[in-house]
Amino acid sequence: MIPGVSIEEKTDPLQGQILEVSMGPHHPSTHGVFRMDVKLDGERIVSLKPVFGYLHRNHEKIAEDVSYLGSIPYTDRLDYLCSLTNNWAYCLAVEKLSGFEIPERAEYIRVIVGELTRLVNHTCLMGFFVQDLGAMGTPLMYAFREREKILDLFEGLTGARMMCNYMRFGGVRCDLPVGWIDEVKKVIAAFPRFLDEFESLLTQNEILIARAQGVGVLSKELAINAGITGPCLRASGVGHDLRKVDAYSIYSRFDFKVPIGAHGDCYDRFMIRLLEMRESLKILDQAIAALPSGQIIDPKAKSRGLRPKAGEAYGRIEAPKGELGFYLISEGGPSPYRYRVRPPSLINLTVLEDMCLGGTVADAIATLGSIDIVLGEVDR
């Protein structure tokens, strides 16, 4: 008996033997406490139902009881690999609700940390994905080695490696430490070498190609209709990137491209991340070169005791995993009347069954790995 896997055999006279396998919640390939109830006909998947809620703590209800400021540290814990973009999305929604301006320098700092977060997330995901395909250890350690350098930068800036709690309404919490930008320059100057190495080791690898190409294909139409966002959507051939579409913050000033896949399979989703990291490096170069001096937070913005006027706002950003949105309703009180997170990880799982049907169990593992979920965000 394998721990975490319960097996039950059912005999259906019309369909032959259908095997029900409960994959997870404690399974290394499910990226946390996530369960898939799979029905198998031989090796083929005939039904796959995701089961959620193992990490549910009703983040939205908690946020209704604390102040607006008090929710920022909680947002760190949603997608715990990308705490800075979570902060950013929440602050953006509050800024829309209360109409704060963001100083130029704060916008640049947000873009720099946001793109560094994207590097962290995509590096990790590529390591996890290859690990899920069976390349145990080595590629993941290569990825974590690079991730650690960026986490050191985050620690230098915010004091925390992962739970950064850095952004504030109308700006950021503290200015860049002396010499921090030089350290960033060093890291991003060395980063293309890592990407080249990773790419030359993996992308032409025969096993990776055999396991990922043509597996878990997601069509363009279904991807749009099912609200898939982020790299998964772009791998299916839709050029939809909120940094271009909404041009929030100051993304209209930077020259970068949006990579698009052609097949919508696991391999495309893997490659999209690699290409996106190269574009992020371009944005970082431009943002660091143009970083102005000045204020880091809008002096009119209020963090403590913020009581926005009655109204509502939906703010969204292109987080590394897709569209991360925050929907806030204010009744004029010290805490939001309704606080809603639009979690890209959860909604990207809508089509997991469609992508896995007819494939093998091993393909389902690859497909789940390529979607990129973090259970802190799925279950909230």
Place this chain on the structure above:
Amino acid sequence: MESAEQLRDRLLAAFPEARVEVLANPAPVAQHSLIIGATHAVQIATLLRDDPDLAFDYASNVTGVDRPDQEIKEKVTVKETVDGEEKEVTKEVTRTEPGYLEAVYHLYSMAKRHGPVILRLRTENRTDKVTLPSLTPVWRSCEFQEREIYDLFGIVFEDHPDLRRLLMWDDFEGHPMRKDYVEPDDYEWEPTPHDAVLIKAKRPADGEEAAPLAP
């Protein structure tokens, strides 16, 4: 993109019997929303998706809002006969505004790159008439989000392909995101051998009988 008023007029032209109202949003971002009657909701959603000018092919965010019954205190001037004399008396009257549950849909267009259009569907009350039509047949992205609303708010979506609880366990009672939800003290309590030990450890005071052991 069309303003909320223009969109309302367009929808009313297509479905004259439908209920479409604009709900203004006073926040600086001014994302106004449309209140849609439940009977025509699926038709309106299909029109919004398929009309080539609108092309709202992407339902981004779907969520619920709970509005409990509100007691509103009003001052009313009434004519009353006091001691045979007719006088105008100001009285404070409490009126109860019935509550409702609301499903909110944020729609964007990937093809046209515009949005958001915000649809709001309201149930009749919060107790027995909590049914709304599901928009999952129109936008697949509503599937898990409507399940989440069903789970946490208790709105029942008709024609949803797979309406089950999403985050809470199946035999959980109640809807935790409702404003009047009270968390039970012991909903995770399970009898353990330890309980018996605890009871045993409670020594009886003088003159009292010892507490019986747990079965």
